[in-house]
Amino acid sequence: MNDSNYISTNNHYSETNLRMKTKQTARDITAALFLLIAFVAFFIPATALAVDDENCLMCHKYAGLGRYAKSEEQKAVKRIFYVNEELFKASYHGKLRCKSCHSGVEEIPHTDVKSVDCATDCHLNDPSTGRDFSHKPIVDDLRKSAHGPDGAKNSDDIKDLPKCKDCHSNKPYQISVDKELKSMQFIKVCLECHESEEWTNRFYKHMFYRAQTRRPSKQVVALCSRCHADKEKMERHDLDVVVGFKDTFHGKAIVYGDEDVANCLNCHAPYQLGFSPHRITSRTENSSPVHPDNKLENCQQSGCHAGAQEAFASKGKAHPSNVVVERVDEDGVTISQEEQEFQRWVLDIIALFYKILIIAVVGGLGFHRLADLYATHRERKIALRAAKLGRHSS
């Protein structure tokens, strides 16, 4: 496009007089300007001009932007600094400016950058209070919970404790296609009064997403298992390794995709009873939903085991673990070590009894069957020989 324009103007030059030339120069400048604008518009996404007033995307839009860094364990980690603008805009934080979370970042190269702190006050107005919005209360809750440095059983290994980012990432709102289609019809109603389509969309999606979708049970189990199925990590903190959950009825139902059975959080932080994953405490605390005093109510919640009796929620483990960790419970609120071992022993004996019985029965029947086949084989040979003899004699 560029080349053809140039040639056409060149031809023009050779044929015109001076006055015409002056006029032509003006035209050329205009054409060049248009070309420049087209050029710029082509390389910078149109949307970037609207939002990225900090101009971070000037560099961060390039997919190759990244480097290898050394982690704390002296391992190479790939760090990617590429930001996909479309995905970011569709994400939970898509309306925020980069510097709302990434503080510092005044110099280039960014040597002054601070790590993201989710407790920072955002420059967003919380309409419910009129103040700046912040995740600070949740960060404080987490600090005091079993997962935070103030509440953890053994807080020597602080780096084992989960941070916000270990469970949460800034994803685009994921709403299923059929629900999204219904939403689009509903948003038209909102747009009768609310002018900004972008704002309405975002507000609606935020409300809908929080109300209609929770993290699927499969994801919850996978998330908690990242640490709680890690034997070494659990031993460092004097905790049970959760290995038995996947074999329980709840565990299997979740693998089938059943969202009505309990995942980790439904018992350890039941939101229907006002608990939050950010305030999980040790089961030895009176306030814990899995404390023996609260277990019954916990099992009965939201109609799961509505008719559960005292016995149902008494001694026994919801997800037996094969690894018995040495643990002392001063107040004896959980099952004692001996009782745990006894229960394990009883279940093992039953399994062993059936193993022996199965080997005996299957072995016996198998032997009998093979012997019977051998007998049939013999009978056939005899019959065949008799038939041959008969034919010869006749």
Add this chain to the structure above:
Amino acid sequence: MSHGKNERMFVRLTKSQRIQHVILFVSTGLLILTGFMLMGERWVIDMFGSAGNDIFYWRGIVHRVAGVAVTLVCLYHLGYVVVQEEGRSWIKDMLPCMSDATFAVQNVSYMLGFREARPKMERFTYLEKVEYFSVYFGMFIVIVTGTMMWTEQYWPKFWLDVADAFHLGEATLAALAIIIGHIFSVHYNPHVYPMNKAFIDGKISESMMKEEHGLWYERELERLAAEEAEATSEGTSNNA
């Protein structure tokens, strides 16, 4: 062991017994299938994809319905062997006795080639007796533990774990015993392949009866002869 087309047939299973058997094997099959669906590894279950949730729902319903069916047929059978004439004769012939041990030794030594012929056995062979009473033992365990797990809210968690262990162990044992013991003897046995039709028409051929239940065959012939004699004597007395 070929069955002649015009061979004489004897009654092996009555209509009531055949109906009980159909209910038993259909529900047991469903129970095994839907029960072991809980033992599948993750990658197997993942193959159901998005249909998994519905499949899981129906799995539970089918397992419970089949469980009720099998419990009812077992209870019916208990009454049947006590109350009904047919049932009493059944359980009388089914009760194990000393001669069963002799038959077992003789039959095994025949199969291994140490004897010339099979022993003449009764209406039910020693293996059939073992299979039959294994069902009593197995059903008792799975019905009790299954009922416990169905009424889980009344039981301590540990007792439910014990019930679960028994239920699983017994189910595994039963499934394997049925496949290796029963299915092989009534389907894959070269004598009857592809299947022993007795469970459909209730009949056994004379040749097979002679081979596998020699004593019963002789007993049946005597009984039939006696009946016939009685009928003729009655007939003659009536005529007179």
